[in-house]
Amino acid sequence: MDPFQQMSDWKQNMDHFFGEQFWDQFEGIIKPTIPQVNLYQTDNELLCIVNIPGLHDLEKLDIYVDYTTMELRGVIDIGHDGGMVIKEEILQGVFERTITLPFPVRADKIKATYKNGLVYIQLHRLVTESSRKNRVNVRLLEDS
Template sequence: MDPFQQMSDWKRNLDHFFGEQFWNQFEGILKPTIPQINIYQTDNEILCIASIPGLTDLDKVDIYVDHTTLDLRGTIDIGFSAGTIVKEEILQGVFDRKLPLPFPVRSDKIKATYHNGLLYIQLHRLISDSSKKNRVKVELLEEN
C-alpha cells in the first residue's frame, strides 16, 4: 500500500474527529510559512519586515491593510531551475499571509519599500477623534 495514501487517510480521519481547523495549529511546524515576517511595535508605529528574496517586479507583491489586519500576497521565486535539487531551505512558492496587527492603523499613511530581499512596511497608529474621552452629561429625571 502507498504510504502517502495511508497518511492522507489518517489526516482525513483526524480532520473528521478533531475538525478541519485542527491542522492549522501545526502549520508553522509541519510546513514553515512564507514569507518569514518580523513585526516591531512602538507606541505609534508598526514596522513589518518580510523576507522575499529575488523580487524583481514589485507589482507581483500585493499589500492590503484593513484597520487591524495586514494581508500580504505574492510569489517567492528565486529563478533557478537548472539541475536537481539536493537540498532546499529557501522556501519558494505562492503566499497569502493575513497577520493581525497589535492596534488599528491609518490607511492614509502607509509606506512600503524593498531593499536587499526585504520588504519593509511602515504603518502608523490610528488615533481618531472618537477615541478621545468625552464627558457624558447626566440628565436628571423628574419623579412622577
C-alpha cells in the first residue's frame, strides 16, 4: 500500500475524530511560519525585523500596512540548485504572512530597509485627536 495514502487516510480519521480545526493548534510546530519575525515595541514605535535571506530584488517583497495589520508577501530563495538534500533547515518558497500589530500605526510614517538578509520595518503609533486624553468638565447640579 502507498505510504502517502496511509498518511492521508490517517489524517482524515484524525480530522473526523478531533474536528478539522484540531491541526490549526499545531501548525507552527508541524510547519514553521516563514518568514520569521521579531517585533519590538516602545511607547510610540514598533520595529519589525523580518528574516528574508537571498532577497536580491526588493520589488519581489510586498509589505502592506493597514491600521493594526501588516501583511508580508514574497519569496525566499537561497539560490542553490543541485545535489541531494541532506539537511534543510532554511525554509524557502513563497510566503504570505499577516501580523496583528499591538496598536494602530500611521500610514504616512513607515520606513523599511534591507541589510544582510533582514528587513527592518519602522512603524509609528497613530495618535489622533480622539485618542488623546480629554479632560471632562464636571457641572454642579443644583438641588431642586
